[in-house]
Amino acid sequence: MTWNGEELDIEAYFVRVGYEGEAKPDFDTLRGLHRAHVASIPFENLEMMVGRPVPLDLGALQDKLVRRRRGGYCYEQNLLFAAALDRIGFAVTGLGARVRSGASSRRAVTHMLLNVEANGRQWHCDVGFGAEGLLEPILLANEGDVGQDVRQGEWRFGIVQEANGARVLRTEHKDGWFDLYEYTLEERLPVDYVVMNHYTSTHPLSSFIRRPVIQRAAPQVRRTLVGEHLAVMRPDGTSDERGVTARELGDVLDREFGIELSADDLAELIRAHYAGA
Numbered sequence: 001m002t003w004n005g006e007e008l009d010i011e012a013y014f015v016r017v018g019y020e021g022e023a024k025p026d027f028d029t030l031r032g033l034h035r036a037h038v039a040s041i042p043f044e045n046l047e048m049m050v051g052r053p054v055p056l057d058l059g060a061l062q063d064k065l066v067r068r069r070r071g072g073y074c075y076e077q078n079l080l081f082a083a084a085l086d087r088i089g090f091a092v093t094g095l096g097a098r099v100r101s102g103a104s105s106r107r108a109v110t111h112m113l114l115n116v117e118a119n120g121r122q123w124h125c126d127v128g129f130g131a132e133g134l135l136e137p138i139l140l141a142n143e144g145d146v147g148q149d150v151r152q153g154e155w156r157f158g159i160v161q162e163a164n165g166a167r168v169l170r171t172e173h174k175d176g177w178f179d180l181y182e183y184t185l186e187e188r189l190p191v192d193y194v195v196m197n198h199y200t201s202t203h204p205l206s207s208f209i210r211r212p213v214i215q216r217a218a219p220q221v222r223r224t225l226v227g228e229h230l231a232v233m234r235p236d237g238t239s240d241e242r243g244v245t246a247r248e249l250g251d252v253l254d255r256e257f258g259i260e261l262s263a264d265d266l267a268e269l270i271r272a273h274y275a276g277a
Contacts, residue, residue, distance in 0.1 A: 003086035003092060004083055006087065007058050008058060008083045012062070016041070019033055019037075025118065027118040027121075033081075038217055043071055043215040044072065044214045045212065046212060058080075061079060070259060075197045078112045081128075085116060094188040094192070095114065095185065095188055096111065097110075097113055097181040098110075100179040109196070111181055113126040113181075130213075133180075134169075152219070153219025155172070156172035158170050166184055169181055169183075212227060214253065223256050228274060230243070246275065249266065
């Protein structure tokens with residue numbers, strides 16, 4: 001499988017994510033690049049909110065996430081990351097997941113993550129899950145493992161394997177472990193993500209077309225803006241929460257998430273989703 005890494009302006013990508021380390025296909029590079037990407041590029045669904053499609057070709061991803069310094073959601077983020085890893089020389093396999101996050105029923109496969117080989121081992125990588133997502137790679141759980149349990153910054157993550165063979169990524173909340181998503185090692189091709197993206201960005205039942213969702217993961221805090229509700233959450237379970245008015249929306253996007261919208265896009269976002277705020 002190719003991720004079109006030869007088409008990526010790798011130097012511009014490194015500048016975008018603030019990565020200054022070596023670029024060779026080993027774990028140190030993988031870990032450093034994963035952390036840099038998560039720290040620099042926020043999760044957001046604002047293209048859908050202003051009435052535009054979400055293209056997944058690498059040219060569009062570079063233009064949006066690198067040149068215009070915007071964020072994106074899982075397909076955009078992980079496809080860009082896969083292209084960077086491919087360009088460096090990593091072996092990358094696309095995977096698909098069913099998001100749990102408190103769901104009462106089993107959901108369709110709509111999330112993208114990556115299986116990356118480095119230093120002779122397979123690593124679960126995901127730069128596109130949002131505020132509760134991984135900060136850096138985590139080892140894939142193997143058959144018979146009781147599971148992985150690691151700390152990244154102030155957060156704990158784990159992978160457990162269920163009886164049906166599914167692997168489950170989870171994070172620790174104040175009241176215990178919280179399942180984020182389940183996945184298998186079945187390979188997913190770029191065309192699979194095109195189909196998933198079409199559903200996620202256009203279907204009336206998709207949660208991503210109902211309200212703005214902007215998120216950012218960091219070692220000490222998790223930031224989210226869902227609709228008009230801004231929350232800054234800490235590992236001990238405490239949080240600062242408040243409403244965001246239309247008047248302050250642009251400043252909040254810039255200050256809390258590093259997103260600078262054009263005047264036209266900000267006006268359309270306010271008209272469509274924050275007019276009463």
